[in-house]
Amino acid sequence: MLVTYKHKTITFFKLLVCNLIFFAGNAYGQNRNQLTPDPKAVVQSGNARFTVLTDQLVRLQWGQSASYDNRASLVVVNRKLPVPAFSTRTENEWFYLKTRKIELAYKINSGVFDSTNLKIRFLNADTVSWKPGQKQKFNLKGTARTLDGQDGEMNLYSNQKLQLEDGILSRDGWFFLDDSQSLRLDHSDWPWVTAPGTPKLDWYFMAYGDDYKSALLDFSKIAGQVPMLPRYVFGYWWSRYWSYSDNELRELVQNLKRFDVPTDVLVIDMDWHTKGWTGYTWNKNLFPDPANFLKWTKDNHLKTTLNLHPADGIQPTEERYHDFAAYIKADSAQKKVIPFEVSNKTFMRGLFDIVLRPIEKAGVDFWWLDWQQWTNDNKIPRLSNTWWLNYTFFTDKAMHSQNRPLLYHRWGGLGNHRYQIGFSGDTFMSWESLAYEPYFTSTASNVLYSYWSHDIGGHILKGNEKGVEPELYTRWLQYGGFSPIMRTHSTKNAAIKKEIWNFAPEYATAQHDAIRLRYALVPYIYTMSRKTFETGIGLCRPMYYDYAKQPEAYSYKEEYMFGDNMLIRPVTTPSKDGFAAVKVWLPKGNDWYEWSTGTLLKGGQVLERSFSINEYPVYVKAGSVIPMYNDQIQNLDNNPNNLILGIFPGGSGNFQVYEDNGNNKNYENQFAETNIVSRIDGNEQIVNIAPAVGRYQGIAERKKIKIKLFGTQPPLKVSVNGKPLQFNPDNQDGSWNYDGGNLCLNILLPEQSCKVARQLRITYNEAPGMLTTAGLVEKFKRLSMITAVLKNSDNGNDGIYIPKNLGIAEETNRLLSYHPMNFANYIENFERCYKLIPEEIQLLKQVSEQERKNLIKLLPPVQ
Template sequence: MKKMFSWLPLAICLGMPLTTRAQYQPLAAAKAIVQPEKQVRFTVLADGMVRMEWDSLGHFTDQASFVVVNRKLPVPAYTQQLQGEWYTIHTPLLTLRYKKGSGRFNADNLEVTYEQEGRRLQWRPGTPQLQNLKGTYRTLDRYDGNLLDGKTPMQLEDGILARDGWTLIDDSRSFLFDNAAFPWVDTTARHSGQDWYLLMYGHHYKTALQNYAAIGGKVPLPPRYAFGYWWSRYWRYSDVELRQLVDNFHRYNIPLDVLVIDMDWHQQGWTGWTWDNSLFTSPERFLEWTNQQHLKTTLNLHPADGVGPQERQYASFAKANNFDTAGHHAIPYMGSNKRFMQTLFDTILRPYEKQGVDFWWLDWQQWPDDPQVHGLDNTWWLNYVFFTEKEKYGQRRPLLYHRWGGLGNHRYQTGFSGDATISWRSLAFQPYFTSTASNVLYDYWSHDIGGHNMPEGFKSLDPELYTRWMQYGALSPIFRTHSTKSALLNKEIWNFSGAYFNAIYNAIRLRYTLAPYIYTMARQTYDSALAICRPLYYEHPDDDSAYHFTSEYYFGDDMLVAPIGKPADNGVSKETVWLPAGNDWYEWHTGTLLHGGQTMARQFSIDEYPLYVKAGAIIPMNRDTVKQLDGQTAAIQLGIFPGAAGKGRLYEDDGDDQHYASQYAVTNYTTGMATGGALKLQIQPVKGHFAGMRTIRDYKLCFYGQAMPEAVVVAGKRLPYASTGNGARWYYNGQQLCVEVYLPGVNALQGQTVSLLPGNTPAPDINGLPEKMKRLYQASEALKYTNAYVVIPYQLAQMEELPQALSYYPGRYAQLINDFNRGYAQLDAILEKAGGISANEKAAFLQAAGK
């Protein structure tokens, strides 16, 4: 057997950081391999995962493949024996039996049995898989929802998971990598005749994903800035226009991290490598400016036409490739040619990166296979080459924005889903499409938020549709707006007004508020192969509702989203929401704690969204002053949600280096009830370290849905109650019914303990009160605009003032809320006292107030 290469020694000798690629070792541990006869080899990879190879010549593959890059895993406990005519391998979960000397694997000579928690499965070659939970699809181009051109349903690829409880990955025909310093497709190597990976997991879906990630490679952690807001538009932008655009972002106080420049950055045609100097007089100065603005910049590439004679780099490119330029012909694209690709990076791409281009948008839309290597998928291969080049030679963390190429492409991160139709159907489909992609570890879809292609008869952008799309986008993996080149598609927030402007603005702000939580969950994706947006059945595999509510998804460990995908009815969006059993759920935008284990009809105004937080969860957040994610934040906000004792964690690293595998820090948080009924929050000392880590930071603690405490105690001292100030203090936010505690200068190495002492009187009922207060205020405001001379009853005016009154008069907390609740129950009678109000106005008021 020829000597095969190992990724780890290769990575070390090249001086590479020990991140994603450096883990991959395709040669399995010798103790994991069972070779009962020359033509057969089994590799025990995990308790529920085994590799099975048969080859007539006894030729077995130890090279990395496009699908499987790592086989050197901890060897699970197993036994092997020959029982009569059958070779048998036992792990704690599997029993594999192969009939001695029987040749090629078939249903008569090979069987694998799985047993766990009373469930027994049996698999043989040829066993049909009936309930695959699907994976993803290359693109949403021309799709209206799941219908191509409004007619043909999308056929999602199969994924790693199935309700059958097992999955077979046939790796017999995928390409292999060679052992070069920059591993390349090996056109001479071959797989074993049969090269299979069997994963058996029952309903332990998370285990199956982790097992595939162990052999297929981890999902790399994107740089932190990738989780901010991306501005993108297919538009012939100039340097001046982009500067004006960014000035408006600043003027309206809108956060922004990534500036996406579509194909018009270069000269005419789909493929181009030279800046259009009629738009960008000095690209170097333009990119210098984007860096000064702390904006990351990506440019669109369509490499298919090669390098034409009109390109500034044509002569140097031709010389490096010994191309005859006499006929002034284009140098054809040759993705599988290492010299061609090396020249592309050396003469074109890396010089642009030095000028300030941070990453590339690789938008391959042309022919499927490489012109020189039959069957080599251009999309898959380009993704690999671009990402690995950045990983190998770049100074910062690799990021690539590209189309899905197939299984194994999860190692190259962020997906561009393409040109979906602008419609409610498209919006309704994307949550399912996004979370289901996690079944092939493709966890970072980036959609054209708001849609791309205009349907027939399109006249203007529906502000409600765009607002709901933005709210979903803020709770999706990558938050990027985009659209086709049309003057009708102006998605800048300042083009909207009133409630739509406020809701879109709040969606962007919510994204930045949740960025520490999102980044913490992204680290979990790297560690445990669990996507930020994941299907419900990961957590509830034995509940049929988890498979029925296909649009709902978990957003990390502690949040559930039931996205709105249809227009409102009389200004109210009505959604049927399934809240899983096992814990209660806090409906954040309405301040309502709801019991788990039920399906409910809920209603939402345009500024509300069905976002549910697990009772007791502690969510790390940013303060509302954060506008970009490229630096370490000094201030952390913790959202402590009601309903149970809970926990949370904050993950941090440099944010953009390649050393995150080992250089990072984690802070854990817990809550519980102390003696005497006090609610106690513990900020644990930070664990770990990375360059630039903050050891002193400010905290703002937000105890949502929490009654007014008697006092807040830190380090044995009662904090003062104050709405403003620089020192440690606390305050009651009457709008959100939230106890806010401000702790400046907390030593992260030591941690801190905070206790909320309960009041002496019984706490009033505040569940759902934020929603009631808001609706009452909106109803009163609408009435005043309808009838400016209406005389508002004194009791109703007092009820409108409740949010501020709670903040002003903490000693009257219970009385104020009890008065409001009584008044809300008697709202009809109170309105009878209003002067100059008509019956229609009264009815409209009660409806708006939720009565």
């Protein structure tokens, strides 16, 4: 038995190691089996060699056959792909290679590729053709290493506009990569940087026209997939450059809980350690017992990341200085600084194994690597320190952690999409910075860099500002809820306070709602992150991915798609008279539901819209199904056993909800999906919830599901699998109720096995129409605002008189919740009263004439 047990233990260990190697290799270009293409994909004409990678992507090499190099480069990590159908022929001294999408022509025995002997055309668009040396005219750009010093597009230190690097996508319709002189990775156990290959030319060319999504997918096939993030990453991150102590952080977290602010990540800046910028030894004045501090973070479901600036090497004062020196065989007796050297494999192994691993094992989940020192390595001048730090930190984590590897650092260049989260740096706190970030973030998707994390609210005060401007910060936080990572941060300045309890109620409420909405949308966001892994398409992506043929998709740069079903137009200017104005372009092809106002708008138009501080311009595609969590969730450690399915008006729709363990490495083949289909059939709406397909560790076998049908009237009847449900206003399982303020029908299904299909039939008095999607939700809100102004008027009013028609109209939403069966009568009465409100306000004596005019302006027009 003992021998068998040992054998099983060794076998398990081997399997674990193999799994780690497979994970690291499959996702990050360390598996040499991926690097040599299928021989069937390769054709040769003299010294010219062509590898058909996809039907629109080809590798072009020129040189002696013995010199062809199939090692991974820093960008290209996979060439063994399914071979697409293609044909070859020779004609009039030209060699032709043709796929379904491109045709390549090379003049036989004509030497090194140039503009006279090589040409490629895209068969799906006559206007797309290419020759060597041809320059792009309309590149759609990629991203940049940092936003340090940026005030919007301008840098206040250099007084220069930020120049984004070129991206993969261009309106020219093609992409060219010269990989000839790129550094390579060797075939060691931890693939390491080495010299470039010897062939004279090693090129990649892709033609795609305006099918941008196919270009991103094909690039991800050769450059590696964007790995899945742990689920907790999509929660709220608290971060501040501050000399926090153990006591202070405990108090902070307790206050966040008191204000019902869910939090998943605690970011601790560089004061956690001793000795200035670079350090690896805990500051015991602030954290007297780091192990117990980290145990407390785990007990409170907080993931912890610490800031590192590794540029100054290993100081003699570090706790592990002598152990590290012994590891790299340095003389520690002289107590000299051991210089940092990212290209030195022994140094980096020692940094991880000797210095950082003990801290990780104590409970640090991932590192915030904040490299802003010299650009390239001292020993390999062409090696970017940022690029190689990303690679080493990420792949070390992949090989030594059972959880998903994660790194939070800066963009290092093409190929860095494999290393996930970007730290964009220290922007100025200004409306200009807020206005630039949506464009910057979505455009980074053009190089697959999908997960920028910004300092929400900005980092540095600008000009004579004395502290945080409440409206600016609130709008920035609202944008943060619809950005890849929701992380607040700022510099060490006592005047910069971003804790929710430092703001007046109107701002604090809006901030709380923004964070809560972010958590509500995590099932949708997480499903989209799976799509990023599978397709390369980012969560925040430019409008031209979906609407390439509509000119506005290229000019409305602040707008972006948030996943497949939401269009976001951030508020980037201050309000006037309590409302912020935005100009929004709604693409044609479908209608759009303005969520905060309850208005269904036609696509194919540009509109001026206005929003109060607790509203945000979120436009949901008509008919969409959006999975959500309820407002009880406090962290994202586990999948809760309840789910909300938000179904939006305007037509039919479907969604496939993705779930997995949330933090293990088995997500490639261990996950579950649940398909939801909603369709309108006359005066009936049918919602089908299919049984969950698939399994993963920790799967919830049973779930409570709540259906929220926005912008709809109360039903005549509701049934589930043929069984009728009754109206019950008390949120009882197996019943329905109606939210009059949001014109939302809520159907509460009892907990049931996820393997059981459910069909809901909702029958209305008539087919769904415009009555409930014409801005009635916004009217209810504005009436409440008017009522509050009157009750708080200080012009001698006793605060209790509300005009009759205003009072009736303002309370209609509550009556709809209480007695939804009287919907038609209440709405008819509401419309009658609403028309009379301006006249009533004009007759009020307790407010001034100007105040009366302002109140009337608050009323949305009668439609």
